[in-house]
Amino acid sequence: MQKAIYQSVFNNKVLFTFILLILLLxxxxxxxxRLNLLGxxxxxxxxxxxxxxxxxxxxxLSLGHGIFFGLGAYCMAMYLKLExxxxxxxxxxxxxxxxxxxxxxxxxxxxxxAIILGILxxxxxxxxxxxxTFRNRINGVYFTILSQALVLVxxxxxxxxxxxxxxxxxxxxxxxFFGFHVNSSSTQTVIYLITVVVLASVFLGCRKLVKGRLxxxxxxxxxxxxxxxxxxxxxxxxxxxxxxxxGGLAGLAGMLFVLQVGIISPTMIGIIPSIEMVxxxxxxxxxxLIGPVIGAVFVxxxxxxxxxxxxxxxxxxLGALFVIVVVFLPKGLMGLVEMIQERRRKxxxxxxxxxxSNIKESSSVEVEKNYS
Amino acid sequence: xxxxxxxxxxxxxxxxxxxxxxxxxxxxxxxxxxxxGAGKTTLLDVICGNARVSTGKITFNxxxxxxxxxxxxxxxxxxxxxxxxxxxxxxxxxxxxLEIAMKQKKNLFSIIKANNNQEDERKLEDMLELIxxxxxxxxLAGSLAHGQKQWLEIAMVLMQEPDLVLLDExxxxxxxxxxxxxxxLITKVAKERxxxxxxxxxxxxxxxxDVVTVMHEGQLLFEGSMExxxxxxxxxEVYLGRKVD
Ligand SMILES: Nc1ncnc2c1ncn2[C@@H]1O[C@H](COP(=O)(O)OP(=O)(O)OP(=O)(O)O)[C@@H](O)[C@H]1O
Ligand SMILES: [Mg+2]
Numbered sequence: 001m002q003k004a005i006y007q008s009v010f011n012n013k014v015l016f017t018f019i020l021l022i023l024l025l026x027x028x029x030x031x032x033x034r035l036n037l038l039g040x041x042x043x044x045x046x047x048x049x050x051x052x053x054x055x056x057x058x059x060x061l062s063l064g065h066g067i068f069f070g071l072g073a074y075c076m077a078m079y080l081k082l083e084x085x086x087x088x089x090x091x092x093x094x095x096x097x098x099x100x101x102x103x104x105x106x107x108x109x110x111x112x113x114a115i116i117l118g119i120l121x122x123x124x125x126x127x128x129x130x131x132x133t134f135r136n137r138i139n140g141v142y143f144t145i146l147s148q149a150l151v152l153v154x155x156x157x158x159x160x161x162x163x164x165x166x167x168x169x170x171x172x173x174x175x176x177f178f179g180f181h182v183n184s185s186s187t188q189t190v191i192y193l194i195t196v197v198v199l200a201s202v203f204l205g206c207r208k209l210v211k212g213r214l215x216x217x218x219x220x221x222x223x224x225x226x227x228x229x230x231x232x233x234x235x236x237x238x239x240x241x242x243x244x245x246x247g248g249l250a251g252l253a254g255m256l257f258v259l260q261v262g263i264i265s266p267t268m269i270g271i272i273p274s275i276e277m278v279x280x281x282x283x284x285x286x287x288x289l290i291g292p293v294i295g296a297v298f299v300x301x302x303x304x305x306x307x308x309x310x311x312x313x314x315x316x317x318l319g320a321l322f323v324i325v326v327v328f329l330p331k332g333l334m335g336l337v338e339m340i341q342e343r344r345r346k347x348x349x350x351x352x353x354x355x356x357s358n359i360k361e362s363s364s365v366e367v368e369k370n371y372s
Numbered sequence: 373x374x375x376x377x378x379x380x381x382x383x384x385x386x387x388x389x390x391x392x393x394x395x396x397x398x399x400x401x402x403x404x405x406x407x408x409g410a411g412k413t414t415l416l417d418v419i420c421g422n423a424r425v426s427t428g429k430i431t432f433n434x435x436x437x438x439x440x441x442x443x444x445x446x447x448x449x450x451x452x453x454x455x456x457x458x459x460x461x462x463x464x465x466x467x468x469x470l471e472i473a474m475k476q477k478k479n480l481f482s483i484i485k486a487n488n489n490q491e492d493e494r495k496l497e498d499m500l501e502l503i504x505x506x507x508x509x510x511x512l513a514g515s516l517a518h519g520q521k522q523w524l525e526i527a528m529v530l531m532q533e534p535d536l537v538l539l540d541e542x543x544x545x546x547x548x549x550x551x552x553x554x555x556x557l558i559t560k561v562a563k564e565r566x567x568x569x570x571x572x573x574x575x576x577x578x579x580x581x582d583v584v585t586v587m588h589e590g591q592l593l594f595e596g597s598m599e600x601x602x603x604x605x606x607x608x609e610v611y612l613g614r615k616v617d
Contacts, residue, residue, distance in 0.1 A: 213486040216468045220461050227459050230420060232447035232478045232532065241480050 023196045027189045036260055037304060039192040041297045042199050043256040048280045048292035049199075049206050050249030055278070056287030057210055058242045059222030060139075064147035065250050065277050067154045068122035070269030072251025074158075074165070075121060076258045078105055079114035080174035080182065090171070096163040104164070111178060118255045119248045126247025127240060134236035134243075139225070151271050158266045170265025177259060188260065195256045199293070202249060207289055218242065219287075276318070283325050285334025294333060373398050373566060374419065374451075374536055379428030379439075381414050381590075388414040390590035391428070396536065401562045403577045404570045405601075406587035407610060412570040413456060415587070416538045419568075420453040421446045432536070444478070450535035454528075454542060458521040462514030466505050466524060469513050470496050473528035495531070502557070503527045519550040526554070530561060537561065539569045543576055555580045586610070 023042070027035055047069055054060050081090050087109060089098060108114045129150065133143055158165045165171070180187045209215065220228045221235045228235050258264050267273075276299070284295025299321070306314045329335055374396040381389040389411045396402050404412045417423035419430060421443040430438040432449055441449070460469050474492065476482065488496070500506040503523040508516060513524060522542060529537055542558075543551045551573075558567055558580055571577055577584060577598060584601045586594040588610045594601060601607055 209484065212484065213471065214484050216461075216464055216472050217483050219463055220472055223461050223463060224459055226422075226443075227455075227461075229443035230422075230447060230453050230455075231473050231528065232444045234442070234444050234479075237480050 020196070020200055024193065027192065032185050032188065035192055036188060037301075038297075039188075039195050039260045040257060041300045042192075042195045043253045043260065044277075044280065044300055045253075045293040045296040046195075046199050046202050046256070047250045047253035047277060048284070048296040049202055049289055050246030050253075051277055052281050052284075052286060052289055052292040053206055053210070053218075054242050054246040055281055056285075056289075056292070057215060057218040057222060058239055059225075060239055060243065061144045061278065062147040062243070062246075063144055063271075063274050063278060064150045065246070066269040066271070066274035067151055068126060068247040068250035069254040069257070069273075069277075070154070070158075070264065070266075071122040071125065072118040072254030073258045073264040073269070074171065074254075075108065075114050075118035075251070076255040077171040077174075077264045078108035079111050080177060080258065081171050082109050083111075083177070084173060084175040090166070091173070092166045092169070092171075093163055098163050102164050115255065119251045122251035122254075123244050123248035127244040130240035130243035131236075134239045137236070148271065148274070151269075151274050155266045155270045158269075166265070168266060170263055170268075172263035172265075174262055182259065183262070191256070191259050195260070198252065198256065202252075203289060203293065210289065279318070279322055279325070281332075283321065283329075283332050285332030288332075288334045291332050291334035298333070374430065374432055374568075375434075376419075376430045377428055379418060379425045379430060381411070381418055381423055382426040387590050389418070389425075392587075392590065392592055394585070394592060396566050396568055397583075398566055399562065399564075400566055400582040401558060401580055402566065402568045403581040403584045404568065404587060405572070405574075405577060405584060406593070410587040411590040412587055413540055414590075416453060416540055416568070416570060419446075419536075420451060420538060422453075447532065447534075450533075451538065452529040452532045452534035452536075453538040454525050454540060456540040456544070458518070458525050460513040460516075460521050460524050460528065462512060464513060465510050466500070466513055466516070467496065467509040469524060469528055470499055470531050473531040475531065475533045499527050499531060502560075504553075519546050522546065522550075523554070523557075526557065535565050537565060537567045539567065541570055541572065543571065543573060551576060 023038075026038060030038065047065065051062070051065055054062060082105065085091075089101060093101075107117065129146075133146060138146065159168055161167075174182050176182055177187065177191075180190075182188075210218065217228070217233065218238060220231070220233070221238050225235045254264070254269075280295040280299050281292040282295070283299055284293065285291030302317070302321075303314060306317055325332060331338065374394075376392060376394040378391045378393060379389055380387055380391055392411075392415070394415070404415065406412055414423055418425050419438060421438065421441060425439050428439070432438055432451065436449060438446055438449070438451075461472075464472070471488070474495065476486065476492075497506070500509050503520075503526070505516075505520060505524060505527075508520070513521065516524060522545070526539070526542060529539075539558075543554050546554060555576060558569070561567060562582075581598050584596065584598050585592060586601060586604075586607050593610060594604050594607050596604075
């Protein structure tokens with residue numbers, strides 16, 4: 001029943017095409033500033049889709065996706081920085097007394113390598129971590145704590161290695177991307193459009209994955225991991241796969257983020273951002289793919305609105321939002337939509353007679369009788 | 373086809389199964405009975421990999437030692453298990469439940485590419501027919517009545533086309549007519565495979581058992597036909613204060 005409703009409204013090709021069209025036409029009616037913001041939100045939405053595959057479908061809650069996002073972002077930032085300095089030492093390295101480019105920066109002179117690594121590196125780390133934890137049946141809240149610990153470790157490392165990573169101030173001051181001025185209005189418009197296309201492809205790709213048998217198997221792993229073992233599945237392989245995929249998507253999102261925001265620093269990938277990412281998914285509605293996209297855009301738009309008018313209250317609002325979602329909207333905005341439709345359907349049923357509820361009642365009575 | 377040699381299952385000092393020798397043969401409906409805590413569920417647990425032996429061996433088709441395999445490898449060998457509490461996937465439809473249970477390659481890449489061919493579809497439809505859930509096939513499994521869930525779960529076990537089926541109290545909570553239907557299902561199924569069933573309901577055992585094993589305190593107390601079991605004095609003693617009806 002639940003499924004049919006999503007299918008009728010949100011997996012509707014018409015609606016999808018409509019939204020895509022609006023996003024593609026947005027440069028015509030949004031100012032450069034607003035377009036840039038929207039592009040950033042859409043980059044976040046890519047991450048949210050991956051996180052939903054992992055949490056909503058597979059039941060694995062990661063509070064550490066900021067790291068994968070960050071790895072992608074730093075990969076892109078290193079390339080942009082090197083292109084800005086013309087292959088010379090970045091400013092923060094000279095300040096901290098470095099003589100030559102550290103080895104790990106070398107591959108990032110080449111944009112293609114940087115882009116590939118921006119996806120592969122976070123994916124590989126997710127794979128390694130996932131493989132080790134899931135195979136050893138470290139699950140549930142233990143995995144979540146571990147993923148949070150990972151954030152602490154990586155952020156501390158990034159801050160500590162100032163001469164390589166730029167420390168707390170991160171990497172910024174970019175000039176060109178493939179030779180185009182990265183801050184010019186036309187380049188930004190193209191990057192925005194690329195973001196829209198990437199988001200749409202990621203959405204369609206992931207939707208295809210979960211609409212197939214894989215989606216059902218993942219739900220099985222989420223709702224009864226042990227049971228799946230006795231159906232002949234090895235759940236840890238599935239979890240590792242989804243974790244790796246979502247890590248790669250987070251990296252991709254990070255790259256698009258840096259291109260549009262022009263800076264990446266440890267505060268953007270730490271614990272608070274990692275928790276915010278989970279909130280996008282929760283607010284939009286887990287296990288719906290489209291919900292988290294809406295959630296990411298909505299929460300970030302709200303955040304921007306708040307920061308423009310009352311910057312000091314944002315964290316309170318965020319906290320309140322989280323409580324409200326957990327207590328009143330466990331299925332997020334998509335759950336709200338579902339509830340409204342369910343109510344409407346019930347009214348229809350009532351009008352067409354009360355047959356259905358009659359059947360339900362008689363069968364539940366029978367079950368109770370058998371138990372006693 | 374299944375043989376256990378002196379298996380012991382030790383729960384921190386307490387021996388739930390104690391040096392048990394046990395055997396299941398092809399094409400039989402084999403019941404395991406015994407008082408509460410006799411170790412019946414634990415026996416199924418070690419066969420399917422849900423519990424581990426401290427000593428002993430379990431071979432299947434004279435080849436593999438099941439005690440060294442992971443749960444999904446045991447399933448690949450052709451052993452499927454239904455648990456005591458019904459555990460179908462509530463957020464999947466009846467059809468989807470059967471589909472993921474169906475015998476198929478269950479590694480990641482095969483599942484990503486999986487698509488039903490005509491034969492798969494026929495198997496799924498036949499199974500729906502057999503358990504009488506054809507009309508419910510697109511409903512979420514969570515909306516089924518208790519008895520229907522039990523059947524769906526038995527069907528999920530059968531979809532794996534196992535050589536050995538393990539059932540733990542399959543008729544618990546079922547009405548009289550549902551019990552009868554389940555019994556017929558089991559008889560039908562056992563024509564091509566062995567079925568090992570743990571059950572408390574003696575009438576049910578009497579009606580459908582080929583062989584009955586009585587367990588007591590982790591050991592085999594008696595084995596034979598239901599008639600022999602009812603005559604045996606030791607069995608009566610064990611069940612004293614617990615009526616054999
Ligand atoms: N994981 C466990 N840890 C410790 N003791 C256990 C565990 N599982 C079972 N036992 C104990 O082992 C004994 C045998 O349990 P088992 O579940 O096999 O009994 P059973 O024959 O299935 O009983 P019932 O008829 O009540 O289902 C019981 O005394 C039980 O308390
Ligand atoms: Mg039991």
